[in-house]
Amino acid sequence: xxxxxxxxxxxxxxxxxxxxxxxxxxxxxxxxxxxxxxxxxxxxxxxxxxxxxxxxxxxxxxxxxxxxxxxxxxxxxxxxxxxxxxxxxxxxxxxxxxxxxxxxxxxxxxxxxxxxxxxxxxxxxxxxxxxxxxxxxxxxxxxxxxxxxxxxxxxxxxxxxxxxxxxxxxxxxxxxxxxxxxxxxxxxxxxxxxxxxxxxxxxxxxxxxxxxxxxxxxxxxxxxxxxxxxxxxxxxxxxxxxxxxxxxxxxxxxxxxxxxxxxxxxxxxxxxxxxxxxxxx
Numbered sequence: 001x002x003x004x005x006x007x008x009x010x011x012x013x014x015x016x017x018x019x020x021x022x023x024x025x026x027x028x029x030x031x032x033x034x035x036x037x038x039x040x041x042x043x044x045x046x047x048x049x050x051x052x053x054x055x056x057x058x059x060x061x062x063x064x065x066x067x068x069x070x071x072x073x074x075x076x077x078x079x080x081x082x083x084x085x086x087x088x089x090x091x092x093x094x095x096x097x098x099x100x101x102x103x104x105x106x107x108x109x110x111x112x113x114x115x116x117x118x119x120x121x122x123x124x125x126x127x128x129x130x131x132x133x134x135x136x137x138x139x140x141x142x143x144x145x146x147x148x149x150x151x152x153x154x155x156x157x158x159x160x161x162x163x164x165x166x167x168x169x170x171x172x173x174x175x176x177x178x179x180x181x182x183x184x185x186x187x188x189x190x191x192x193x194x195x196x197x198x199x200x201x202x203x204x205x206x207x208x209x210x211x212x213x214x215x216x217x218x219x220x221x222x223x224x225x226x227x228x229x230x231x232x233x234x235x236x237x238x239x240x241x242x243x244x245x246x247x248x249x250x251x252x253x254x255x256x257x258x259x260x261x262x263x264x265x266x267x268x269x270x271x272x273x274x275x276x277x278x279x280x281x
Contacts, residue, residue, distance in 0.1 A: 090261060163216045
């Protein structure tokens, strides 16, 4: 029944991407520029700082939001990463994750707020987010390479696309979970729509927004190894190199470093969300 291919979708997609590359290269370079500047600045800054300062800052953040136990775990984890000889790769990965999360937040939180306050927009954006979350991560790499070349910046751009949906969804959910009576009360006291948003809805939705930020960070870290396939550096490099050379030791230390850093970032952001939730009560 389906012996012959009738719909040449693969050809159409290839022609469309080629057309974008030929006609809108300047536009995509303009998109790439702020990401490149942010990433390069963070990467240079983190690698220029002495390791003990970075460890101290992370430990203080862990202690501030979670407690002494996580602070001690952070110090031990980051020290182990340094002793494994992967400190520079870790700082590059941290710069990539921070850059990705920053741009995801800048784009995702406003879109999530719009989605939470507008049913028509929420209905229209839902299938797009479904497609973004269900499309295999490897599929993003080919158009990203064609449009933005290879390297750390291309890896960050692929990560932004991959990690964006959770923060949009959870921001929208947080806005929608704000009790309507609170909004009506604010409006009854003469608050404008902007004041209702800034002073009522966003503060009450903040725990859910931070949960979305946490999920975005975890998805960004999960993309680190995949992004290494298109020339991104960081902790994905030893994993890919270990895979290519069947060097299990190199792959294990790269994977272990990713896990340790993921645990630290996950616990800190989770604790931030829990603090906001307790403060709201």
